[in-house]
Amino acid sequence: MLRGTVRSSTPDGRPVSEARVTLLDPAGDVVGIALTAEDGSYAFTGLEADHRRRCGIPGPGRIPHPGCGRTGRL
Template identity: 50%
Template sequence: MRLDPGAHVHGTVRNRAGHPVDDARVTLLDAAGNTVATTVTDAHGAYAFNDLDTGDYTVIASGYAPQAVPLRVSGEGEKDADMNLGH
């Protein structure tokens, strides 16, 4: 994904059946693989990372088998990064 500086990435983590996964760990990595931020999903499977700098990122969710979503931040705005976790 490509977003502008100060961008927000948010999404929902769901299991294979499509149900939200609460307390799933979601990690934001920079292009070098360094951890930028970590959070856990709420009761609705939702997570968010705010005020991101320009760059390439990967969002990884774990709770079942880990799932990764690459994204690019290039300016202000918002981007969804929903993930489905399998068993």
């Protein structure tokens, strides 16, 4: 399982609801999409060990979390 929380980059770091989190495989193909809950949380289940993650927060007035766009081996 991969889970996390998307927070704003403002000083209070408030959770961001309805942020789209996209999970990509090593080839860059989408293997999952989740929208964050009201508390900013998201989760992907049933993953293979070689998947990577990237996140993005689309929409006007929304600023990506500093960790968004990074990829990392799980």
